[in-house]
Amino acid sequence: MTSQTSTDVRAGAAGGPTGTAWRPGAKAGGSVRRRRRLGDAAAHAFLTVLAVAWLVPIVWVLAESFNWNTAPFTTTFFPTRYTLSNYTQLFTDTSVMNFPQMFLRTLVIAVFVCVIQLFFVLSVGFVMSRLRFRARRPLMNTALILGMFPGIMAVVAIYFILKAMGLTGSSTATTVALIIVYSAGSGAGFYVMKGFMDTIPASMDEAALLDGCTRWTVFTRIILPITKPMMVYQALIGFLTPWLDFVMAKAIARTQENYTVSLGLWQMLQKEYIAQWYARFAAGAVLISIPIAVLFIVMQRFYQSSMSGSVKG
């Protein structure tokens, strides 16, 4: 009995209070054990049902990407005949939809957006976290309020502005336009970066300043090296933006020659394409999801390590 109680206490400490097992004043040991086993079985059954619900769409799209039948309306969950041609066609058959070109365009946009966003967010994060000047509070509040405006609201206006700048129409111009649109406003998203830099002790700056550093060298030599994990996180966010965005791209890249990957995939599901293109959509979705999933896992790791604080020990 005594050992029973002590494990129960540990269970509560580690696991939280959902278990029915460790009620105080437990009766006979057998009854407690039976109840716990029942609870375990119910929990596992519940988790299994949920896991299936969560996996079904993912498994289905994976299976469909190898489907011989190109239409989405089938009568069996798994395809009756498998093929690899969806993947090969996606990259070789460019007559109706040029997927390789969309892929390349998105990659180019992603690289530029990644670099510019990183620079903007680091600059603003550093300034807001380490420096004190008159306009600081007003600027931070403005960023907060602007964050309230949904980006979609201004998307039409942005299109007209780009048009006035001559950045619509040709495919190069649209690429430049998308790079600008994804990175221009990114300075307002400095809050996570600032939060991280806030955890760097102010004494480090002060010591460096007394040793003759300028604030610029404090930024480049002291703050940036400590911020590395957060930089990786931010760079990945920037890189992923054009792959995940749908709305901005749809409003700005209006014809199919200018599409990014997400728009291309969306297009494949429109009425006039879906019967021929559904399986290839699935193949494209799988191809996009795998690298994104990998980057995402890497990002999580860096995010967690950066959330545990800047300076250890």
Add this chain to the structure above:
Amino acid sequence: MAPAPRTRDLTLASAHDEVVNAMTQTAVVERKDRRAPRKASAQPAEGGSRFTLRAAFAQGDAFTRASALVLGLGNLVRRQYVKGAMFLLGEVTFLALFLGRGLHSLAGLGDLATVTKGGQEWDANGNFVNVNPTNSVEVLLYGVAWIFGVAAFAVFWSAAVRSAYQAQVLAQESGRAPSIVSDVRDLFDRRVHQTLLSLPVLGIVVFTIVPLAFMISMAFTSFDKNHPVAFDWVGLDNFAAVFSRTGSAAIGVNLGLFLRVLGWTLVWATLATFLNFFLGMFVAMIILRRGTRLKNMWRAVFSLSIAVPQFVSLLVINQMLQDQGIVNQLLKQWGLIDSSLPFFTNAWWARATVVVVNLWIGIPFTIMQITGVLQNVPGELYEAARLDGAGWWQIYRKITMPYVLFVLTPYLIITFTANINNFNVIYLLSNGAPTRVGESAGQTDLLITWLYKLTVDKGNYNVGAVIGIMTFVVLGVVALITYRNSGSYKNEEGFQ
């Protein structure tokens, strides 16, 4: 109160001491800031300088005052040639552009449509139409842009006058105004914030603030699908259309529709936020239970859906739930239903569907967030509660919930505002369907998807802008109440 003596100190200090002083001052300011950040920020003198515009006019000499008319004059007189030339050049350029184009553009704002290049004539259908009409969008855009241009010049002008005054004072104090080299050096040290902020702020102004102002101005025009060019100001007519009982039949808006969409947006945001939170917490706690095996595997299964791009999974689920989709087909085959379930054709089914699918999207995020928090609940609290004879429900309500809520309240607020703007889930999943004939918003449309449909899809920019303004009002109210009360806003330097 505190910053006042500091300013006096600086005035008394000689120019030579100022650099050393400024360095220690910054440290002092930072420490003061940490103790009472809000109070300190209320003082305008925080990090400010003594070279204000008012001081420039009150104490400046003739050259400094003349610099208000001829920018850079003060700098040129104090032998700051590069700086002075830059100010002068900036002024000349601005004036040339302003007189050449700006005045015309600003004047165009007064009347967006009257200037027709080709006059008017009767067309084939017997309507009196404008030949080659003015592109009012351009007139409006350039007008709005020039307002910002003039504002930017005002900032430039003020910088020039203050710089002239600064040159005057420093020349008096140390015999010579700082050279261009030391100015540039200053931009990488004491004023590095100006250097680092310039590009990001420019980006935000041009691609966030100007578009917003432009969009808001559209709400007062007749810019709809019937007037793609040559539209004009109509005052508050569009607001009247949205907020009147009869509304506008052509566009398909009226008060009833607006209230329905607003109501659904709020219901949706509440459901999406709190169902996700509580169900996600429930699942997280089941995974954390002592008896549960393979904890990491379960978590991995749920995180898999996070890693798949949202638009992909939403489009896939949308396909699965179609009338002829795989779900309906299989259910029919198994003999469970006779006719397809109306996932997107019945209003209540569609609403339930988007909420449930949003659970699929959102619960993994909640699990991720909450697992960490639950693991951090101090174990002694549970032990003490159990010794006092508390049951699991009591422990949950009195210990777990308060702790989790304390940590995650900011997260909940952010999620709520994000859900009001949850464009992707609605647009890609149901696209607002089902839609009644004659209405511009479907039964599952949120304000934000309604706005998108009105503008991008239908071209009714004016009414769309009204909806956009209302969305912002709703969000602003939610945000202002909550953000300012959140701990991280009040106590941002707690860890430094």
